[in-house]
Each structure stands twice: as C-alpha cells, then as structure tokens.
Amino acid sequence: MIENRPMATFVSHTVLILGVALIVFPIWVMVVAASHDALRLTQVPLPLLPGNQFWINLKLLFSGKGFSAPIHLTLLNSLAMALMISVGKIVISIISAFAIVYFKFRFRMFFFWMIFLTLMLPVEVRILPTYEVIANFGMLDTYAGLSIPLIASATATFMFRQTFMTIPDELMEASRIDGASPMRFFFDVVIPMSRTNIAALFVILFIFGWNQYLWPLLVTTDPDMYTVVMSIKQMLESGESEPMWHLIMMTALVAMLPPILVVIFMQKIFVKGLTDSEK
Amino acid sequence: MHKRVHYNTSYLPYLLVAPQITITLLFFIWPAVQALYQSFLLEDAFGLSTEFVWFDNFAELYDSENYLNSFTRTAFFSVSVAALSMGFALFFAALADRVIKGSHTYRTLLIIPYAVAPVLAGTLWLFLFNPTLGIVPYFLDIVSINWNHKLNSGQAMSLVIIAAAWKQVSYNFLFFVAAMHSIPKSLIEAAAIDGAGPLHRFRTIIFPLISPTTFFLLVVNIIYAFFDTFGIIHAITSGGPGNSTEILVYKVFNDGFVGLDLGGSAAQSVILMFIVILLTVVQFKYVERKVEY
Incomplete structure (x- = not known):
C-alpha cells in the first residue's frame, strides 16, 4: 500500500x-x-x-436409478479421460521438446514447425474429419478415441522448450564427460529440474481434459462411455417432463468438484504456471 | 531456440519426436487436409455420389445470408464477451492490488469459474435465468421486465454472453494481477509523492504499463469466445431461438452433424482454420515483440 x-x-x-x-x-x-x-x-x-x-x-x-449412465461410471470415465490427456500430453511433449532442444538432427526445424501448426487446429475446427479418422480406426466408444486426438499439444512442447533453455549448458556437458547417456541425463537432470512446470501443466491439462464436452459427445454412443460433464446435457433434455433440477444441480456439483479442488489446492503452482507460460 | 552444445546420436531424437509427430499427422494434419479436400466436394444427402465442385461451397457460403449473419453474430459475441470479462477482471484486479488483507481469499474464490466446464457453466446460468422457475426472472418480473430467452433473441444472446464472460473472468483476473504486480513500486510511490491520487495513478501509470497484457488478453479472449464456448451455447440455447445464438463453431457442428451438409461444413471449417491462423499469428507477433523489450 x-x-x-x-x-x-x-x-x-x-x-x-x-x-x-x-x-x-x-x-x-x-x-x-x-x-x-x-x-x-x-x-x-x-x-x-x-x-x-x-x-x-x-x-x-x-x-443410479433412472439414469442412462450410472454416475460412478461416468466419473470414472471422466477421470480416465482427464488423466490420459494430461499425462499423455506431458509425456509426448517433454520428450519431443528434449529432442528438439538437445539434439542436432535432420528435419529438426521441420518437426518443430509441424508441432507449431497444431496450435492452429483446435478440435472444434476439425471435428468432422477427425471424427472420420477415429471411426475408421474403430476407436469410437473407447478411451483411446476419447483422449488421443486431444493429446498432441504445441503449448506444452513450447513450455518445456522454454524451461530446458534455462537449464545451464554446463550440466549437460558435465554429465556427458561423466559418461551419462542422453536418456540418463534426461531422467536424472532434466526431469527433476522441470518438476514445477510439470506440476503446473498437469493442473491446467487435467482441467482441460476433464471439461471436454464436444469431443466426448461425438465419439461416444454407448452410455457406459459417457463422461460426467456430458451427461448433464442428457439430463437437461428429459423430454416432455420438467427437468429434475435437484438431481441436475447435484450432478453438476459432483462434476465440477474435482477440477475445482485441483485448482484450489494447487493454486500457487497453477497461477504461476498459467501466467508464466504465456511469457 | 537451440542449445550451444548438443548430442549427435543417429536415431534417438527421431524416436523421441515420433509419438508427437505421429499423433499430429494422424489427428491434426490429415483431418485438416481432409477438411480442405471435402470443402471442394459436393455430396448428396445419402452419401452415394460426390462431385468435385471447386469453390462452389465457399461461393454458397458467401451468398448465404444465414452464414454472413453468423459471422457478424460471432464477432459481436466475442467482442462483447472479451469486453465484459476483461472489464470486470481489470476492475477486480485494480481493487485487489490495493488491499493486502484477504487478497488470497478473494483470489481463491475468483478462480473457481476457470475450473467449471463450459457446459456446466451454461447449465448454472440456464437455471438462474430459467423463464418459469429461475431466481433472476422472478426478480426481473418485480421491476416488470419479462424474461424469456427461449423466445427473445436479444435476451438469449445476452445470457450466453454473460455465461461465457463469467467463465473467463478468472483467467483475465490472474493475468491482470500478475501484470500489476510486476510494475515497480517506486514508480507508483513517486507519483503518490507528487500528489497523484489512486484513480489518477491508475489512468496514467498502471493502465499504460499493463497495456501489453491487455492486448494479449484481448486476443486470447477472442480465441476463447470463438472456439471454447460451444458447451455454453449447447446447454443454454442450442443456437436458438431462430439462429440468433448460432456462432460459427456451433454452425460447423450443426451443419455437419445435424444437417449432414458435409461439403458446406468442411468449407466452414476451412474458413475457421484461417481465422485461427490469423489470430495465432497476431498473438505470436506480439509475443515476439515483448521478448525484445
């Protein structure tokens, strides 16, 4: 003041x-x-x-009486989808960022730009053709179909690249002189030094994954594969009768509680990660 | 961009980028190419025959009053969402910057909407504004405003704007707070010693200094309003009444999955892709400039 x-x-x-x-x-x-x-x-x-x-x-x-999909099942589906998306994104982004920063290889820049391009293709823009690809692979109504098309992420790759650039070169040289292989260096130095970034990214991506709506709406037709977030819409469209608001609101509460708890309890890391990632 | 020293193994880097590149190719590049290809095709309703029609689908969109209306509607929607949400967030951030006690509690409560799924946010606002039951129409009725967003398109648009802006307040708030936090205290103190009051300081020092953040947020908010509000609209209005809340992303879904007009929907996707590319370029141009500072 x-x-x-x-x-x-x-x-x-x-x-x-x-x-x-x-x-x-x-x-x-x-x-x-x-x-x-x-x-x-x-x-x-x-x-x-x-x-x-x-x-x-x-x-x-x-x-679970009177519901097309029991809530414990939809919660489990949401959890599986959110974890697969967040963990999957982190894993594939961290290794590709590691390759792009620490290796010299042919087509490095080409790959980099290809990853950059995904930034410009949000799922909402390519829903129909992506849906066709998933259908052709027989991945409708599977966890793989729910999560894999959302896993590639330029933002996460960029963020890890940024973090790796701040790791002193001397560390890599020292580990090389000591005879450590690149993967040994990756697991013993790079990952421990990116811990806070991984945590922050996990919060952001978990919420992103949990809250997906349009994509699960398209790729799931089997009620056993519904996610809790999308099940709300079915409850709202209960036909002629007035929607059962007490249960809808209870479902909404249960559906939004996990991401809210994650964001509140990991607030410090989340806020830092969110505001830093855009710089 | 790249380290001064690096490894020179022959196959390892390819293995490391392989998963991401595979997914990118299969689920991003290939569908995008497909969308581009389909946008030049005309398919009959039963999918029996397709015809290559060049730019006919685009020409049709250009002639379609419905589509052009959707365009202006989307522009109005995104600018309103960005303005409302950023206005509120800036106001809260300026106040939160002043107070010391309780600022953690305020922040905790203000970030909750960020974690709420768009479709759930839509459901909450639908419940609040339910024409027959809702608590807000009840009070509006007392001041003799008749609320029915199922019939009144202006009210429907206002409701989706409010719901979409509500969800984005958290994000904007956090960025404004971070930006204000990074302003050197000495600047503010010097102005205060020279006799500038809080409002004057905000107008002449704080606001200009956070303008890069404001611009960044403007782009992010517009991208958000364009692409991430599908769930809100789906829950509250499903694009209605009439087509009054059918924004571009909703129209792609509606024409493709409900109307089964594949070529038209693909052409719309392609146009949306160009809009994202444009917005991303603007965003990155700005980030680049910021790095130079």
Missing part, C-alpha cells in the same frame, strides 16, 4: 466482496438447489438458503 487511506481501503473491500459474491452466486445457487427436494424446486421463488435434502439427493444420485 502506498498511502494510508482507510476510507478507500474500506470501499475497495466492500466492492470486492460484492464482486466476489456476484461471481460465486451461480455456484451458491447450485449448491442450494442440490440440497432441496424436487417439489420445492418447482415452486417460485426458488430457495436461496440450503435445505436438508443434500445427503438424500447425493445418495439418490449414486443409487
């Missing part, structure tokens, strides 16, 4: 609290709705304070 202005500080806090309340309001309403029964959620005005049905709704959701 530059100068002491108690009044200005007070106003800042008040406005911030109001602003944060506004941002959190939709989340609050969701939690409240998840704690009431179906009947209460058909009466106007809707409640703004929690009810006592929270555990009952949660139990009902996990009992």
Whole structure:
C-alpha cells in the first residue's frame, strides 16, 4: 500500500466482496438447489438458503436409478479421460521438446514447425474429419478415441522448450564427460529440474481434459462411455417432463468438484504456471 | 531456440519426436487436409455420389445470408464477451492490488469459474435465468421486465454472453494481477509523492504499463469466445431461438452433424482454420515483440 487511506481501503473491500459474491452466486445457487427436494424446486421463488435434502439427493444420485449412465461410471470415465490427456500430453511433449532442444538432427526445424501448426487446429475446427479418422480406426466408444486426438499439444512442447533453455549448458556437458547417456541425463537432470512446470501443466491439462464436452459427445454412443460433464446435457433434455433440477444441480456439483479442488489446492503452482507460460 | 552444445546420436531424437509427430499427422494434419479436400466436394444427402465442385461451397457460403449473419453474430459475441470479462477482471484486479488483507481469499474464490466446464457453466446460468422457475426472472418480473430467452433473441444472446464472460473472468483476473504486480513500486510511490491520487495513478501509470497484457488478453479472449464456448451455447440455447445464438463453431457442428451438409461444413471449417491462423499469428507477433523489450 502506498498511502494510508482507510476510507478507500474500506470501499475497495466492500466492492470486492460484492464482486466476489456476484461471481460465486451461480455456484451458491447450485449448491442450494442440490440440497432441496424436487417439489420445492418447482415452486417460485426458488430457495436461496440450503435445505436438508443434500445427503438424500447425493445418495439418490449414486443409487443410479433412472439414469442412462450410472454416475460412478461416468466419473470414472471422466477421470480416465482427464488423466490420459494430461499425462499423455506431458509425456509426448517433454520428450519431443528434449529432442528438439538437445539434439542436432535432420528435419529438426521441420518437426518443430509441424508441432507449431497444431496450435492452429483446435478440435472444434476439425471435428468432422477427425471424427472420420477415429471411426475408421474403430476407436469410437473407447478411451483411446476419447483422449488421443486431444493429446498432441504445441503449448506444452513450447513450455518445456522454454524451461530446458534455462537449464545451464554446463550440466549437460558435465554429465556427458561423466559418461551419462542422453536418456540418463534426461531422467536424472532434466526431469527433476522441470518438476514445477510439470506440476503446473498437469493442473491446467487435467482441467482441460476433464471439461471436454464436444469431443466426448461425438465419439461416444454407448452410455457406459459417457463422461460426467456430458451427461448433464442428457439430463437437461428429459423430454416432455420438467427437468429434475435437484438431481441436475447435484450432478453438476459432483462434476465440477474435482477440477475445482485441483485448482484450489494447487493454486500457487497453477497461477504461476498459467501466467508464466504465456511469457 | 537451440542449445550451444548438443548430442549427435543417429536415431534417438527421431524416436523421441515420433509419438508427437505421429499423433499430429494422424489427428491434426490429415483431418485438416481432409477438411480442405471435402470443402471442394459436393455430396448428396445419402452419401452415394460426390462431385468435385471447386469453390462452389465457399461461393454458397458467401451468398448465404444465414452464414454472413453468423459471422457478424460471432464477432459481436466475442467482442462483447472479451469486453465484459476483461472489464470486470481489470476492475477486480485494480481493487485487489490495493488491499493486502484477504487478497488470497478473494483470489481463491475468483478462480473457481476457470475450473467449471463450459457446459456446466451454461447449465448454472440456464437455471438462474430459467423463464418459469429461475431466481433472476422472478426478480426481473418485480421491476416488470419479462424474461424469456427461449423466445427473445436479444435476451438469449445476452445470457450466453454473460455465461461465457463469467467463465473467463478468472483467467483475465490472474493475468491482470500478475501484470500489476510486476510494475515497480517506486514508480507508483513517486507519483503518490507528487500528489497523484489512486484513480489518477491508475489512468496514467498502471493502465499504460499493463497495456501489453491487455492486448494479449484481448486476443486470447477472442480465441476463447470463438472456439471454447460451444458447451455454453449447447446447454443454454442450442443456437436458438431462430439462429440468433448460432456462432460459427456451433454452425460447423450443426451443419455437419445435424444437417449432414458435409461439403458446406468442411468449407466452414476451412474458413475457421484461417481465422485461427490469423489470430495465432497476431498473438505470436506480439509475443515476439515483448521478448525484445
């Protein structure tokens, strides 16, 4: 703080609290709705304070009655997809960045530009032809089909390249003089020195993977392969009857909890990784 | 770009880049080439015959009022999302920069929307603004505003803009806070000693100094609004009422998977690809310049 202005500080806090309340309001309403029964959620005005049905709704959701896909299965599918995407992206990016930074080989720049090009082809742009490729490989309704087309990532490769550039050359020379092979150097020096970047990237990519919607919507037709995020849309389209809001909101809560917890508990690493990666 | 010293093994680097290059070729380059190829084809509705029609699909898009409307709609949508979201985030960041106590709590709460999937964000806002049940229409009714985004296209557009901007506030907030944090304290102190108040300092020092971040965020927000808001629109309006919230990405999906107009959808994909390339080039030009500073 530059100068002491108690009044200005007070106003800042008040406005911030109001602003944060506004941002959190939709989340609050969701939690409240998840704690009431179906009947209460058909009466106007809707409640703004929690009810006592929270555990009952949660139990009902996990009992799986009346759902096309049981929630524990969709949660498992989401977890598998998110982990495959995040771990897969990190692994293939870190080794390709290692090759591009530490080796001299033919077509190095060609490969680099090819990876760069993927930055310009988000899945939303190439959905139809990518869908055809997956269908031709018989990868519809499989974990591989859900995750592999989203795994190649220029951003992660760039970020690792940036990190490797800050590792002193002397370390590599020293390890070479000591007779360590390139892969030995990779595992003993490069990976330990990129630990924080790997962690930050994991948070960002886990959220990216968990929150995928359009792609799982296209490649899964078997309810057993649905992810929890996309199952919400089916619940909203419950035909003629009014949607069952108490269960929809409970599902939404369960579906957004894992990424929220990851972001809150790894906040420091995540914020640093996010704001650094763009520099 | 590259280390001064490097290894000279013959096959190892190829093995290391192989997984990424394979995936890139199979799932990025090949589909992109396919999209390009299909955009020159005309296929009948049953997929029985295809005809090479050169630029007919593009010409058709150019003549289609529906498509051109979708273009202006997308531009309006993305600029509104970017402006709303960045405006809020900048405001919060400027305030959070002032206070010391509690800033961690504010940040923790403000980053929550980042972790919420677009389709879930859409569901939350749909619930809040549900015409028959929602809590917001209930209060709007008291001041005699009749809310029904299922019929009123202006209201539908506002709702998807609000939901999309809400989700992006976190990201913008974090970047603005980081940018303000990197401004040397001595500059601000010198201005304060010269008698400049908080607002004056913000306008003449802080805002100009964070302008590179602002520009960067503008590009990122527009890319976000173009491509990452599919789930929000799918949950809230499905492009309706009429086509009033059908942005370009939604139209590619709708024409390709629902309307089964493969050539038209591929032509739209190709146009979108050019837009991404343009935006990425702008973004990288800017990053390059920043590195020189």
